[in-house]
Amino acid sequence: MPNLIDIARQAGVAPITVSRVINNSGYVSQPTRERVEAVVKELGYVPNTIARGLRSKRTHTLALIVTDITNPYFTSMARGVEDVAEANDYTVIYSNTDESETKEKKYANMLAQRRVDGVLLVPSCGNANTIKFFEANHINVVVLDRRISGVETDIVYSDSKNGAYRLTKLLIGLGHKRIAIIAGSQGVSTSEDRVLGYQQALSEAGLDDTELVYYGAFNEQSGYQLANQAMTQNPKLTAIFGGNNFVAVGAIKALHNLGLDVPGDVSVVSFDDLPEFMFMKPFLTVARQHAYEMGQMAAELLLKRISGELPQGHRELILPIEIIVRESVGPSKAG
Amino acid sequence: MPNLIDIARQAGVAPITVSRVINNSGYVSQPTRERVEAVVKELGYVPNTIARGLRSKRTHTLALIVTDITNPYFTSMARGVEDVAEANDYTVIYSNTDESETKEKKYANMLAQRRVDGVLLVPSCGNANTIKFFEANHINVVVLDRRISGVETDIVYSDSKNGAYRLTKLLIGLGHKRIAIIAGSQGVSTSEDRVLGYQQALSEAGLDDTELVYYGAFNEQSGYQLANQAMTQNPKLTAIFGGNNFVAVGAIKALHNLGLDVPGDVSVVSFDDLPEFMFMKPFLTVARQHAYEMGQMAAELLLKRISGELPQGHRELILPIEIIVRESVGPSKAG
DNA sequence: ATGAAAGCGCTAACAT
DNA sequence: ATGTTAGCGCTTTCAT
Numbered sequence: 001m002p003n004l005i006d007i008a009r010q011a012g013v014a015p016i017t018v019s020r021v022i023n024n025s026g027y028v029s030q031p032t033r034e035r036v037e038a039v040v041k042e043l044g045y046v047p048n049t050i051a052r053g054l055r056s057k058r059t060h061t062l063a064l065i066v067t068d069i070t071n072p073y074f075t076s077m078a079r080g081v082e083d084v085a086e087a088n089d090y091t092v093i094y095s096n097t098d099e100s101e102t103k104e105k106k107y108a109n110m111l112a113q114r115r116v117d118g119v120l121l122v123p124s125c126g127n128a129n130t131i132k133f134f135e136a137n138h139i140n141v142v143v144l145d146r147r148i149s150g151v152e153t154d155i156v157y158s159d160s161k162n163g164a165y166r167l168t169k170l171l172i173g174l175g176h177k178r179i180a181i182i183a184g185s186q187g188v189s190t191s192e193d194r195v196l197g198y199q200q201a202l203s204e205a206g207l208d209d210t211e212l213v214y215y216g217a218f219n220e221q222s223g224y225q226l227a228n229q230a231m232t233q234n235p236k237l238t239a240i241f242g243g244n245n246f247v248a249v250g251a252i253k254a255l256h257n258l259g260l261d262v263p264g265d266v267s268v269v270s271f272d273d274l275p276e277f278m279f280m281k282p283f284l285t286v287a288r289q290h291a292y293e294m295g296q297m298a299a300e301l302l303l304k305r306i307s308g309e310l311p312q313g314h315r316e317l318i319l320p321i322e323i324i325v326r327e328s329v330g331p332s333k334a335g
Numbered sequence: 336m337p338n339l340i341d342i343a344r345q346a347g348v349a350p351i352t353v354s355r356v357i358n359n360s361g362y363v364s365q366p367t368r369e370r371v372e373a374v375v376k377e378l379g380y381v382p383n384t385i386a387r388g389l390r391s392k393r394t395h396t397l398a399l400i401v402t403d404i405t406n407p408y409f410t411s412m413a414r415g416v417e418d419v420a421e422a423n424d425y426t427v428i429y430s431n432t433d434e435s436e437t438k439e440k441k442y443a444n445m446l447a448q449r450r451v452d453g454v455l456l457v458p459s460c461g462n463a464n465t466i467k468f469f470e471a472n473h474i475n476v477v478v479l480d481r482r483i484s485g486v487e488t489d490i491v492y493s494d495s496k497n498g499a500y501r502l503t504k505l506l507i508g509l510g511h512k513r514i515a516i517i518a519g520s521q522g523v524s525t526s527e528d529r530v531l532g533y534q535q536a537l538s539e540a541g542l543d544d545t546e547l548v549y550y551g552a553f554n555e556q557s558g559y560q561l562a563n564q565a566m567t568q569n570p571k572l573t574a575i576f577g578g579n580n581f582v583a584v585g586a587i588k589a590l591h592n593l594g595l596d597v598p599g600d601v602s603v604v605s606f607d608d609l610p611e612f613m614f615m616k617p618f619l620t621v622a623r624q625h626a627y628e629m630g631q632m633a634a635e636l637l638l639k640r641i642s643g644e645l646p647q648g649h650r651e652l653i654l655p656i657e658i659i660v661r662e663s664v665g666p667s668k669a670g
Numbered sequence: 671a672t673g674a675a676a677g678c679g680c681t682a683a684c685a686t
Numbered sequence: 687a688t689g690t691t692a693g694c695g696c697t698t699t700c701a702t
Contacts, residue, residue: 001472003679014689019681027687046472049448050388051679054694059385061428061449070414072407072613079405082431086438091428091445093396096417103421110426113384114396137336137381220612245613252615274613277555278407278584281591283615338695349673354697362671386695389678 002043011039022047053115062302063093063111063119065104070096072275073245073291074122077144080295081120088303090117097124099185099217104130112137118302120295123148126187142302144294147189154305156298156317160190160271163287163321164197167269168241170285170323172205175332176239176267179210180230182251183243184218191215194243194271218243223250231258231266238266238332245272248284252328263330273324285329288322337378346374357382388450397637398428398446398454400439405431407610408580408626409457412479415630416455423638425452432459434520434552439465447472453637455630458483461522477637479629482524489640491633491652495525495606498622498656499532499576502604505620505658506574507540510667511602514545515565516576517586519553526550529578529606553578558585566593566601573601573667580607583619587663598665608659620664623657 004022008015013032020026021036028036039045053059064081066074078094085092093116095107104124111119112133118140121130128151134141143155164181171179181198184191195213202211214230216222223242227250231237240255242248248270255266262268273288297317304310339357343350348367355361356371363371374380388394399416401409413429420427428451430442439459446454447468453475456465463486469476478490499516506514516533519526530548537546549565551557558577562585566572575590577583583605590601597603608623632652639645 004681005679015679016681016690017688020688023681025681029687032687044471046444046447048389048450048679050385050394050450051694052681053385054383054389054679054696055681057694068414069404069417070407070410070610072405072410072610075405075407075410078429079403079431082404082429086430086442089445091430091449093426094413094417094429095421095426096414107421109381110424112381114426115383115385136379249613249615256615275405275407277581278609278613339697340695350695351674351697352672355672358697360697364671367671383695386678387697389680389695390697392678 002045003048004045007036007039007043007045010043011036057115059115059117060089061091061093061114061116062299063095063107063116065095065097065107065111065119066122067099067124068096069094071246073272073289076291077295080292080297081299084296084299084303090303099124101125101127101129105133108133112139115139117306118142120144120298120302122146140302140305142298142305144298145190152314154301154315156294156301156319157190158289158294158319158321160193160321161197161200163271163289163323164194164241165201166197166321166323167271167285167287168198168201170325171239171241171267171269171329172201172207174267174329175334177207177210177332177334178212178234178237179239179241180212180214180234180237181241181243182214182216182223182226182230182247184216184222184247186215188218191218191243194241198241212237216243216247218246220246220250220253223247224254225250227251227254228258231255231260236334238334239329240266240268242268242270245270245274245284245286248286249274263328265333267329267332269329281327283327285326286324288324290319290322294319337380338383339380342371342374342378342380345378346371392450394450394452395424396426396428396449396451397634398430398442398451400430400432400442400446400454401457402434402459403431404429406581408607408624411626412630415627416634417630419631419634419638425638434459436460436462436464443468447474450474452641453477455479455633455637457481475637475640477633477640479633480525487649489636489650491629491636491654492525493624493629493654493656495528495656496532496535498606498624498658499529500536501532501656501658502576502606502620502622503533503536504540505660506576506602506604506664507536507542509602509664510669511574512542512545512667512669513547513569513572514574514576515547515549515569515572516578517549517551517558517561517565517582518578519551519557519582521550523553525606526553526578529576533576547572551578551582553581555581555585555588558582559589560585562586562589563593566590566595571669573669574664575601575603577603577605580605580609580619580621584609598663600668602664602667604664616662618662620661621659623659625654625657629654
C-alpha cells in the first residue's frame with residue numbers, strides 16, 4: 001500500500017504538494033496537479049485517514065450510542081444519522097447499551113480513545129456521568145430522545161408530554177373514563193413526560209381520581225405483565241395506554257390471553273409506531289415520533305457544533321408528534 | 336487532554352514504560368506499575384487509539400456494509416456483529432448502500448482510508464469489484480448473505496435453496512399445484528437460489544409445467560405489483576411464494592386489494608420472518624434465516640482472520656434455515 | 671526491568 | 687506555486 005511519500009517521489013514533487021492535491025487546499029498548478037493525480041491513480045493510492053487525523057486532530061467519525069439498534073425506532077434514527085454523516089463524508093460507529101450504565105461507560109471510553117469528533121447519545125440512565133466524561137475530553141455530544149438532568153447539552157427529542165396528552169384526550173373523547181398507562185422505567189424522561197401528559201388530560205377532564213399509572217420497563221414482557229396486573233386490579237378499565245410500541249404489543253397479548261377483545265372490550269393506544277411496511281394492515285393507534293428526522297437533525301446539529309459554526313450555549317430541539325388513529329380504539333363500552 | 340508523555344514525565348519514567356503498563360506488555364515492576372497507574376487516573380489519561388493504530392497498523396475497527404439497516408433482517412445481523420465486536424474490544428462502522436454500486440464504492444473507499452481491520456460485506460451487486468478493491472488494499476473481507484461469483488472469499492450465508500425447496504414442498508403437500516414465486520432481483524444469489532429450490536420442489540412433484548417465476552426487487556412495491564400481475568395472468572393460482580418479507584407483505588396487500596382472502600383463496604409463504612415482538616399474532620408462514628447468528632459467526636470469522644489464526648484458503652459457512660408454519664397457508668382450494 | 675532512538679503517514683507553520 | 691522542517695502520540699527495535 002503506497003503512501004503519500006511514494007506518490008511524491010514518483011511524481012517528483014514534495015509530499016506537501018501531494019497533500020495539497022488530495023485535499024484541494026493551497027495552490028497547485030494545473031500541470032503539477034495532473035501529474036500527481038496520474039501517479040495517485042497509477043499506484044492506487046488510498047490516503048490514510050488515521051495519519052491525517054493524528055496530525056489534524058479530526059477523525060471525521062461520529063458515534064451513535066443507542067440502547068438497542070434492534071428497536072425499529074432506533075433503527076430509523078440510526079438511518080437518519082448515517083445519511084447525514086455520509087453526505088458529509090463522516091463515518092458512524094454504532095453501539096448498543098441495552099440500558100446498562102456499565103456498557104455505556106465502556107463505550108464512552110472506547111469512543112474517547114478513538115477520538116471520535118462527536119457523539120450522539122441516547123442516555124441509558126438518568127445521570128449525566130457519560131456526558132460529563134465526554135465534555136472533559138472535549139468531545140461534542142448531542143443527546144437524543146431523552147432529557148437528562150444535571151447538565152446542559154445540545155439535545156433533540158420529541159414532545160412526549162404533548163403527544164401523551166393528545167393520545168389520552170382522544171380516549172377521553174371516545175367516552176373512556178378508566179384509562180391505565182403502562183409506562184417505561186421511572187427516572188427516564190420519556191417515561192415520565194408521557195405520564196405527565198396523561199395526567200394533564202385526565203385532570204382537565206375531571207378524571208383525576210381514576211388515574212392509574214404503572215411503571216415498568218420499555219419492553220414487551222413488562223407490557224404483558226402490567227396489563228395483566230392492571231386488568232386484575234381494575235376490571236372496569238376500558239382503555240390502556242402503552243408507554244411504547246413493545247409495551248403496547250405486550251399489553252394486547254395479555255388482553256387477548258384474558259379473552260378480551262381490542263378494541264371491543266378494551267381500547268389500546270401506544271407511543272411509537274410499528275414499522276408500517278411490515279403490516280398487512282396497521283392496527284395500533286399511536287403517537288408517532290419522527291425518529292428518522294430526529295437522527296438527521298441531531299447529526300446536523302452535531303456536525304455544526306464540530307465545525308464550530310454554532311454560537312456558545314446549547315440548542316434544544318423539540319420535535320412534534322403525530323397522532324395516527326387506527327383500529328385499536330373504539331368507544332368506551334362503559335358508555 | 337494529557338498524552339502518554341505527560342504521564343511518563345509526571346511518573347518519572349520513560350514513555351515506553353507507560354505504554355507497557357497500559358498494554359500489559361513486557362516487564363514492569365509492581366511499584367512502577369502502581370505509580371504509573373496512579374498518574375493515569377489522576378490526570379484522566381485516555382490512550383489515543385489513532386496514534387496507536389498509526390504505529391501498530393491495527394485500528395481495532397470493523398466495518399459492516401448492508402443494503403439498508405432499516406430492514407429488520409439486517410438489523411439483527413448488525414446486532415450480532417456488534418455484540419461480537421464489543422466482546423473483543425472492536426468497534427463497528429456501519430453503512431447502507433441501498434443496493435447501489437456507486438454507494439458501495441464510495442464506502443469502500445472511505446473505509447479503506449480509515450484502515451479498518453476488516454469488512455463485513457453484504458454485496459449490493461453481483462460483481463466482485465469491491466471485494467477485489469479491499470483485497471488489493473490488504474483489508475480482510477467476509478461476505479454475508481449473498482454469494483458472489485468471480486472471487487473466492489470467506490463467506491457466511493443461509494441455505495436459501497434448501498429453505499425454498501422445503502417451503503415449496505410444504506405448499507405442494509397442502510395440495511397446491513399452481514404456485515408462483517415472486518423473487519428479488521435477478522443476478523442476486525439469494526434470489527436465484529430461492530428460485531432454484533422452488534423449481535426443484537415443483538420438478539420432483541412433476542409440476543414443472545406450472546412453474547411461474549417473477550423476478551423483481553426485494554421490496555414491498557415489487558411484491559405488490561408482481562402479485563397483481565401474477566393473479567391477472569394466472570387466475571388459477573392458489574399460492575404465492577414471496578422472495579422475502581417485504582415482497583410477501585406487498586403481495587398480501589395486493590391480494591386483499593383484489594378481494595382475495597389469505598389463506599382462504601390464496602396461500603402465502605415468505606422468505607425471512609418479520610420481527611415477532613411486533614405482532615399481536617404472527618401470521619406469515621416463513622423460511623426463517625438466523626440473521627443474528629449470521630452476524631455473530633461472520634464477525635468471529637473475520638476477527639480470526641485478522642488475528643491470523645486461520646489457515647490459508649477460504650471458509651464457507653452455510654447456515655440452516657428454519658421453516659415456521661403459521662396461518663397464511665391452508666389447503667389448496669383447487670383441491 | 672527499563673530506556674533511547676526512530677518512525678508510522680500525514681499536515682501546520684513557516685519559508686522561498 | 688512549491689518546498690522544508692517539525693511534530694501529532696504512540697510503539698517497534700534495539701540497547702543496557
